[in-house]
Amino acid sequence: MHKRLVPAVAIAVVLMVLAPLTGLPVGASVNADAPASDASPALSVATDASNHTETVPGTGAILDVAPAPDGGTYLVGGTAPEAPNLTVTRVDRNGSVVWQRSYEAANASRVGRSVAATDEAIYVVETVGPVRSASTPPTERPQERLLRLDTNGSVVWTESLGNATFAERGGLVAAPDGGVVLARPTGTRDRATSLLRVTPDGTVAWNRTYEGGRPRSLAATDDGGYLVGGQFGYDQGWVLGVAPNGSVELNVTLGGFHERRVAGVTATDDGGALLIGDAGVRGFGEVDPWAARVDADGAVRWSRTYPAEPRVRARAAVDTGEGLLAVHDLNGEFGERGTRLTHVTPTGAVGTASVEGERFGAVPRLLEDGTVRLYGTRYNRTGSTPETFEITVSGTVSETTVPSPAAAPLEAHAGVTTNQTAYRGQNLRLDAPGGTTFGLLRLPGEYTEFDEPRLVRRLTTANGSVTFETATLESGRYAVRTAPNFWVGLENGSTVGITGNESAVAFEVRDRRLRFDYRPDHRPRPGPSDGPGFDDRVVETFDGEGVVEAAIDAEGESFTARVGLTRLNGSSPTPAELRAALAADPQFGGMQSVGTFDGRPYGTVAMPADGDRNLTLNASALPAGLYRVTVTADETFDATEPATDQVVVIHEERDVRVVPRNETLTLPADGSASTNLTLAGADAGLRAFRVEANRTGPPSVSLNLDLARTLDYRSASGGGGMGGDRSSAHAESLEIVSSPNGSFTIATLRVEARRFGDETPRTGNNTITLGPAYAVDRDGVPYSLDDPVTLTYTVTEAQNATDTEDGERTSESSTRRSGRESGSASSSTTVRGGGGDGN
The missing domain is CATH 2.60.40 (Immunoglobulin-like)
Known part of the structure; x- marks a missing residue:
């Protein structure tokens, strides 16, 4: 599989957002065996006075694009988020709309996922599903269909592809005979990729299934074959190369310990592949742009991450002729939203640029003159129709030098x-x-x-x-x-x-693994109680608290570990502050004099061989704030997953408390009850918080916490546990955009009656303890915490009823169905995937 690389050209970028663009310096960070240092073309983007904003009307959400024969572009997606219609828009090479078609379906939604075009046809993969409403049966499955349109947008034929198993698009490329090749995820419990070759009249020429992988990208090669890029299992990148008849020629998985996702793939001139996406190699919960190159034998030539702040998620990528340009959503729990562009060449050289502002989805299109145009949709939390914007940015190809292997910690x-x-x-x-x-x-x-x-x-x-x-x-x-x-x-x-x-x-x-080890005698109070960490994650220094300890489990020989801290706003303590905090640990080895830890200061501590130890931290030496504490092996920190935990440092008394609307709840043994929870005392708003509920003893119930709509948050999580003698639940957000001041609804607590094994009795009275684990104001300064409150619940005899908010019971008589539908296709071949040479 060979690919011809075109000569270097000027690159301009069109970004459809309402936001200023800031140019970032070109740079690379090696995360694996790097090739020899050399100069390679990479993307460098800068703004100029010609920036302008335009709206492409009627397009709604743009989910994929494809080149039109005359240099224009086809856009597909759907209008109206609740009940969208499939839209196909034809724009000319200047971006002006030539025609636009909307395809409706009675009592159904239609959204275009992928598009490809030939001289005579437009092919669209769409998802067709029921309109969301209270009456929609929960077992009704969305379906996928392949449409052929003529060059004016009229439907020529429609073929069913069966159930839509995942919302992500797989890939669609034009075939030499005027048909298409389609990669789509299939299966439910067992992941697999289906690769179909469809002729212009709609006949399936061949259909092969490759087990274990989910496709995210599809590319054609010069010899008539195809490359599929995606994810294998749950945490490995995957590239699959097939011949024109679908037989496997290349099958490589990458990773295995950290999550990696492939968003784009292209063939290289040595018969291998260049792929780009994202990876969580740094730990911290951070996800960075990631790229790798494999040769024709499946050997990994190099694999690198390019650290980005805040964390990113790869959306799509385009072959620029010099490499791959990926579009990443910026959505860090400690940073701003926006879009990051990452351009990587086959040598590993990289160029980057970022656009800050509201989160928006974007897909790239390479124009004939070398311009890269991004079509995107800005989203918000109000449920209004998405709006599409356009910003033009000038840029040129520049030179950059890849760091030599000797300069990288992994070498x-x-x-x-x-x-x-x-x-x-x-x-x-x-x-x-x-x-x-x-x-x-x-x-x-x-x-x-x-x-x-x-x-x-x-x-x-x-x-x-x-x-x-x-x-x-x-x-x-x-x-x-x-x-x-x-x-x-x-x-x-x-x-x-x-x-x-x-x-x-x-x-x-x-792997040299480190983890914060939970021990019963180190139960946090009142911090998160569902996992490992410090004996008290919340340190109120005004009340005499200061030194905290964390149990750490280390595997392997004795070694030196790095310890770093990061605040909620992304900043770090000064070296002097970090030194004062770490000096409480008896194995503190001092501050690193050369280099940094992800651009931040860090100290070193000695770790024993295959043993447990306590990491001691003088939290009172740190400025007030919510911190992530990260511990990782010193000499292999780019290749091992760090152990991370949170510590909240509070220097002044400003109590916040959680108040339930109802302090008593009654529920039948086959039902549930719920109540709103108010956060009181948050006079300076919120930037982050966590609320928890815990129950011990019978009668057993499960606890669920859902964040309230009064908060505008970008990222949130929840969880809980259920056992015969105890249950717990938590909900948190570390990136609240806006909230009221003072007292406001923060979450809803739902209590559901459960029977655990043969436990009796199923009825009776008990209490639930709930309160905030931490709360941080909009300036990043934590509040102090009032005592938890107690809520009483009573489980009565079963009444075939379920409760709604604040204990108002309603009857429940819904019928649950199970079963799976399967789509029709021609005879198929199943191939075992993912056993490649690049793990």
Whole structure:
């Protein structure tokens, strides 16, 4: 699969938002085995006085775009968020609307997900579903259909694709005969990708299924094949290459410990693939732009993240001829919304730019003159019809230099002894005469003894050495082999002999894991009580509190760990403040004198070998605020998942409290009851908060907390647990845009009667304790917390009823149905996916 790269051209960007654009400097951060340093073209965007804003009328949400034969563009999506109609809009090369069609369906919604075009046809994948209302049966499933339109928008034919299993679009590209190839997610519990080749008359030429992966992107190659990019399982990036008939030629998964998602893929001139998306490698809950390149054999040439603040989510990508330009939504729990552009070349060089403002969805389109135009839709929380805006930005291709491998923390060479452990991120260097080819193979595990060793890397020495990176490897047993099939023994990273027995030369690659370890005697009060962390996450220094401890579980040999803190607004303590906080720990090793931790200061502490210890922190030495505390292995911090937790530091008494509207609730044993909760005392508004409810003892009930609509928040979470003797629930938001001052409704507590196993009695009285775990004002300064309140509930005999808000009971007689519908298709082939060479 080969791809021709076009010469460098000027790049302009059209962004459909109402927001100023700020140019960011070009830079790269290596997250794996980097290629040699060189200069490569990358995107550099700057604003100028010609910026203007326009609206494309009637389009609603634009979900995909495709080039028209004369240089124009087709836009597909849907109008009206509640009951949308499918819209297809044709604009010319200048952006002016040529025609627009709206396709309605009686008592149904229609939304266009993907579009592709040929000289004679427009192909659209749409989702057709019931209009959302109280009378819609919960088991009614949305359907997907493939439409062929003529160049004026008239429907030629419609083919059913079956149930719509996921909302994300898979991919659609034009085929050489005038038909299309469609990648779509299929399956429910078991993820899979269906790849269909459809002829111009609507006939399915072939249909293959590849298990384990979900598609996000589809690209054609010069030899008539196709590349599918997406996600394998729940946390691995995935690229699948197939021949023109759908047979597998390339099948690679990347990652395995941190979540990675692929948003775009394109072929490279060596027959491999360049892919781009996002990854959560940094920990902190942060997600960054991520890209990787694999060769024709499936070996990962390099894999990198490009740290971004705030966190991002990849939406779509376009092939610029020089690489991939990805569009990422900026949606950090500690930052602003907006859009980030990340342009990555096959060498790993990167250029970036950001647009701040309201969150909006955007899909890119490469025009004939090299201009990249982004079509997007701005969303809000009021449910109004989305609006589409346009901003023109000028830009040029510039030069940037990729940092050399020696400059990256991951490039420290690991001392590897046969049958010993090498931590993921400590790369393996082998010295041998130039031109010597080594293969790194993953050996079968305990329950896969009948499998064959699997090649995951193949590298040839240059200048007498070669380095195998480990940041993208799965944990497991590995061995090195050289031609012709000789296994190589290793001692401290050097070759010491050759044998025919792979077990004799095996070594283990594993993650050096750290986690905050929950212990019963370290139950937070009144902080979050559903997981690991400090013995008291909320430190009220005005009340004499100061030093806190966190139980940490470390795996592996003794090592040095990095400790960093980040405030809610994204800032960090000064080195002096952090030093004063960490000095309380008896194993504090001082502040790092060279370098930073994700651009922030950090200190070091010693960690024991495969043991537990307490991390001690003098919180009173820190300014007031909500902090994320991050601990990670020093020498492999880019390749291991950090342990993170929260600490809230309060220096002044400003109590807030939670007040239930009803202090008593009555519910039948087959029903539920609920009450609103008011937060009182928040005179300076809210930026973040968490509320919790807990119950111990019978009768057993489940607790649920839902955030109120009085808050405008960008990100939120909730959770809870249920057991025979206790249940809990929490709801929180770390990014509140606006809220009232003083007292206002913050959440709704719902109590539902549950029977746990053979537990009796099912009726009776008990209490629920609820209160805020933390509350931070709009300036980032935490409030102090009043004592939790107690709510009483009574479970009565079953009455075939369910309760509504504040205990008003209503009868419940709904019928629940189960079952699955399957769509029709031609004869298909199932192929096992995801067993590639780049884990």
